[in-house]
Amino acid sequence: MIRFENVSKTYEGQTKAALLNVNIEIEKGEFVFLVGTSGSGKSTFLRLVLREHRTSKGHIMVAGKDLNRLASWRIPQMRRQIGTVFQDFRLLPNKTVAENVAFALQVIGKPRSHIRKTVPEVLELVGLEGKQDRLPDELSGGEQQRVAIARAFVNRPMILIADEPTGNLDPATSEGIMKLLDRINRTGTTVVMATHDVSIVNQMRKRVIELENGHVVRDESRGVYGYQH
């Protein structure tokens, strides 16, 4: 589903590479943790998958397409197959829960009847039934993140990218979010999650890719957060 072939990325005006010779293959339906300290290259990895930046060297294949060869006007189309969740939720404060989720479908031109049917379904999936008319301000952090996940998932993407989705949440709430991501993964969606949260990684026992200074230093299926020295 996602393949990195000898990918290097050096940001403009910098000498140090953010990613260096990364080779990774993530299969359809996998759940992958991306771990590493701040500045290790996790965010760069995710941004490259979203084609927010181009690689400096190497190729990235997403859903069978070479991102380097993708015409810029096709990028939006490609992004519709990827859902994205962030640490800071990124909800629109003046729209209700249902409107926030519906927004993602409206702006890609989905018909109203489809939106009316899909939005309640996905809100139920993330456990927000009955809260569709609330504004983001009136929700807890965990609930806001559920709205963001609903928005990311409402178009049934093949890939869900989560950049520290539990970074602003307490452990109990984080667990709920992880259960939700796991449920989404079970529907066949590939999930790639960058995180610092040791206990979550250790609990889930999923594949772990560790980055350090732009290199992949570890890639274990059913791994834990750090080495046991």
Added chain:
Amino acid sequence: MRLNYILSDLGIGLKRNLSMTIAVVVTIWVSLALFGSALLANEQVDLMKGNWYDKIQISVFMCTKDSGGRGCSGTEVTQEQKNRIRQVIESNPDTAPDGVFGESKKEAFAQFKKLYKDSPIVSTVTEDQMQESYRVKLRDPQRYQNLVSAVAGLPGVDTVQDLRQYLDPLFEALKGLKIGAYIASGLLLLAALMQISNTIRLAAYARRREIGIMRLVGASNFYIQLPFLLEAILAALIGAILACGTLWLGVYFVVMRRAQETFKVWQWVGASETFRATLIMVVVGIILAVVPTFLTTRKYLKV
């Protein structure tokens, strides 16, 4: 149904930026009105030129006893000289076919009396003091020099008069005014262009959250740009319509009601010229809105 979202977005955008939108409308209004006036002034100068140049003829005045021109020798022009002059004029390639008319002393006197009928000078002038002349129509009013130099100095020719030498400075002055109007409206249009670009920048900044999410979920660039484009086009259209209205009022009150009444002999710009000018203004107005909006939003959408 897609249009619904776009239109509601447009409404929100216009409300949010109301003062800026009004500023854009006013700038476009004033600059386009000035631009339209420059267009009309241009038409007017052309009309006047055509008007005058059509009537332009070269007058070749011939000697009397009293005239002191280069070709005169203190005597009346002879029939032989007159024939020779006529021949030179008729054989000149710039003379219009059948474009030579002779004016006798008698005719000149009648004309003179008509022109100065209320002036005491008429009683002091006799028919004998009038000059005989040839009036020459030109094939192309722009090309007169050749004929003038061919005729001037022939025996029996007193002076050669060419109206252009009086009209050209006038038209030069009008041309200067016209260019000034174009430059002024050009500067204003440039200001409008930059103002629209700034307004769009502000609007894009106000909507950066929405835009970020739209990009994230894969909204097409055109979809993201469309509300901005519609907003700018709407503002430009309102400005253009106001400018067109202003121009029509100006033409109606200044040209049709005043100038045309006062200077009936001249041709004046009318409805058809004004209509043409307003069409150009609307097109310029829309270009003015679309181009900066497109460029500015593209900068924000760079992936």
